[in-house]
Amino acid sequence: MNKIVSIEEAVTHIRDGMTVMVGGFLGCGSPHKLIDALVEKGVKDLTLICNDTAFPDAGVGKMVVNKQFKKIITSHIGTNPETGRQMNEKETEVNLVPQGSLAEKIRAGGAGLGGILTPTGVGTEVEEGKEKMVLDGKTYLLELPLKADVALIFGHKVDTKGNILYQGAERNFNPLMATAADIVIVEAEQTVAVGELDPNEVMTPGIFVNYIVGGDK
Amino acid sequence: MDKNEVKIVIAKRVSKEFKDGDVVNLGIGLPTMVANYLSPDIDVILQSENGFVGLGPAAEAGQEKKYIVNAGGQPVTIKSGGAFFDSAMSFTIIRGGHVDATVLGALQVDQEGNLANWKIPGKMVPGMGGAMDLVVGAKKVIVAMEHTAKGAPKILKKCSLPLTAVQQVDLIITEMGVMEITPQGIVLKEIHPEFTVDDIKAATEADIIVAEDLKPMEI
Numbered sequence: 001m002n003k004i005v006s007i008e009e010a011v012t013h014i015r016d017g018m019t020v021m022v023g024g025f026l027g028c029g030s031p032h033k034l035i036d037a038l039v040e041k042g043v044k045d046l047t048l049i050c051n052d053t054a055f056p057d058a059g060v061g062k063m064v065v066n067k068q069f070k071k072i073i074t075s076h077i078g079t080n081p082e083t084g085r086q087m088n089e090k091e092t093e094v095n096l097v098p099q100g101s102l103a104e105k106i107r108a109g110g111a112g113l114g115g116i117l118t119p120t121g122v123g124t125e126v127e128e129g130k131e132k133m134v135l136d137g138k139t140y141l142l143e144l145p146l147k148a149d150v151a152l153i154f155g156h157k158v159d160t161k162g163n164i165l166y167q168g169a170e171r172n173f174n175p176l177m178a179t180a181a182d183i184v185i186v187e188a189e190q191t192v193a194v195g196e197l198d199p200n201e202v203m204t205p206g207i208f209v210n211y212i213v214g215g216d217k
Numbered sequence: 218m219d220k221n222e223v224k225i226v227i228a229k230r231v232s233k234e235f236k237d238g239d240v241v242n243l244g245i246g247l248p249t250m251v252a253n254y255l256s257p258d259i260d261v262i263l264q265s266e267n268g269f270v271g272l273g274p275a276a277e278a279g280q281e282k283k284y285i286v287n288a289g290g291q292p293v294t295i296k297s298g299g300a301f302f303d304s305a306m307s308f309t310i311i312r313g314g315h316v317d318a319t320v321l322g323a324l325q326v327d328q329e330g331n332l333a334n335w336k337i338p339g340k341m342v343p344g345m346g347g348a349m350d351l352v353v354g355a356k357k358v359i360v361a362m363e364h365t366a367k368g369a370p371k372i373l374k375k376c377s378l379p380l381t382a383v384q385q386v387d388l389i390i391t392e393m394g395v396m397e398i399t400p401q402g403i404v405l406k407e408i409h410p411e412f413t414v415d416d417i418k419a420a421t422e423a424d425i426i427v428a429e430d431l432k433p434m435e436i
Contacts, residue, residue, distance in 0.1 A: 025267040025304075026290035028283065051304070052346070078343025079290070087342065096342075099266065100308030100350035107305050120312060120350045123383030125336075156284070168284030168295075169268045171303045203303075 003162050003212045010185050010213045011037045014150050019047040021106065021146075021177040023153040026052055026079060027059030029170030031154040031187035033214055039063055045070045049106070049146055051099065051173050052076040053083040067091070073146065075099035098126060101143050103176055109145035110179025116143050151181035155204070158188035159195075162209025163202040171203065178208040185211045218411065223363055223392040226409065229254045229436045230390050231320055231361050235261045239317040240310070242266060242351055245289040248320040248361050264316055266347040268307050271299020288347070311347065312354035319355035321348060322362050325376040328423040330386040330398040332360065333378035345381060352382040364391035370422040372396070372403065393417050394434055402426050407434040 011034065014020060024030025039062050048069045053076075054061035061080045063069065071093040077083040086092035097105065104116045117140035121127050131142040153174040156167035164186060166174060178184050186209050218226065224247050232254035235241055242264045243249050252274070255261050263272035266288050273294035276282065281292035295301070310316060325333040332352055335345040352358050365371055372389060389396040394417055395407035404426045405417060410433055418425050 025288070026286070028267065028286045028290065052344075074344065076344035076346040078346075084342060088339075096344045098345050098349040099304070099347040100312050100354075103304040103308050118312065120353045122353075124349065124380045126345075126349065166301075166303075168282065168301055169265070169286055170284045171301060172268050172307075173304050175303045176305055 005211045007033055007037045007213045010211050011041050013183050014043050016043055017045045018149040021148040021151040021181055022050040022060050023174035023177050024059055025172040027054040029154050029172050029174055030059045031152045034152045034187050035062060039066050044068050047071040049073045049148055053080040055079050056082050075102050105143050105146040106176045106180045109147040115145055118143055148181040150183045151177040152185050153177055154187050156189045157192055158186055158212055159192050159197045161194050162206030162212055163197050164204040165197055165201050166203050175204045178204045183210050184208050187214045188212055218392060224250060226392045226436055227361050227390055230434055233435055240264055242316050242319045244321040246322055251320055266307050269295055269299055269301045271296040308350050312350045314354055316355040318357040318359055319351040320359045320361050323360045325371050325373055325378050326360050326386055326389055327373045327376045328403045330384040331376045332381045332386050333376040334381050336379045348381050352385045358386050360386050360389045362391060364393045365420050373422045404428050407432045409434045
């Protein structure tokens with residue numbers, strides 16, 4: 001099956017009101033071309049799941065400025081004052097989650113787990129509304145899984161079956177998000193023929209990937 | 218001491234806390250400066266929570282790579298022998314107790330070892346990022362900060378801002394001295410020669426217990 005599509009076609013899968021995961025850490029390892037196409041398309045009322053909201057002029061921060069999210073689940077908004085402004089003005093609901101818990105919630109979503117138990121956040125505002133469990137004398141919070149309608153991720157080398165090799169610190173949340181959404185779209189820095197990636201190097205198996213965009217150097 | 222000297226004193230003193238082979242996470246800002254003063258005689262492995270160990274110095278102009286940045290987004294380098302990984306692995310290292318020490322700044326820290334550094338309600342809500350996991354998971358939590366905020370004490374009897382974690386801080390290092398959190402309270406272990414114990418008590422809301430073997434600050 002052919003997974004390579006145009007960016008225009010790829011973004012038809014993202015519709016108003018959907019939950020979208022976007023890979024990247026302050027924009028490093030984010031699918032920037034897909035983000036630009038979504039800014040242009042103007043799809044709205046999305047729920048965003050992303051490590052951070054990057055910067056007003058970079059990464060998912062551009063979509064924040066374009067007011068495309070009704071809710072944002074993230075660990076850090078400090079580099080994008082517009083996110084803070086929308087939160088304070090109650091234009092956008094912002095749910096702050098510790099970074100390690102965010103990673104595990106997404107992993108749990110993709111791995112078929114009912115949640116994870118973490119000591120992070122015990123005794124802080126993060127525990128509000130969450131079930132607590134004491135195991136072997138230590139207190140944990142139950143953090144529930146996160147899933148999305150669509151995951152938008154970025155890979156350095158992607159073969160036409162969707163196998164992905166990430167480069168450097170661009171990996172971050174990308175391989176986790178690839179497992180936790182109904183539709184996974186990878187923006188490739190470079191697309192290669194099947195066989196050009198050593199199976200030992202593959203970090204996300206192509207079975208998770210529905211569509212591949214980009215790839216022209 | 219001017220602002221810059223204050224930071225250098227703190228960073229230099231923090232750098233003495235590590236031993237060969239330690240895995241250390243340095244927060245953004247002042248804690249990042251600690252890397253400049255690590256002894257060349259020991260190999261301290263710096264962890265960057267966006268996904269690698271072996272964090273090296275800032276990238277030189279013209280040598281920046283978009284895929285090697287630190288947790289603050291600045292272009293950096295990775296040392297040979299380093300390794301990249303995803304965020305689940307990064308926080309397995311952090312939360313799982315595989316980081317020997319984490320160095321962070323604070324808005325407030327108190328005599329029970331509670332830390333507040335992620336939120337000022339109604340004013341500044343940057344989010345916790347990886348701080349809550351780091352403080353809970355690292356074997357040793359070092360708060361590196363200026364002793365006061367423009368004269369107002371930051372070392373308190375009880376934090377008033379939303380907490381980052383409960384009873385996790387082990388050591389506070391400021392330009393005035395080195396303080397250890399113990400079950401009895403805050404023990405002043407080292408003092409900077411420019412200050413007296415009374416100076417420190419005046420700049421601290423928490424009760425200060427002076428160590429019997431109080432030493433000059435090792436810089």
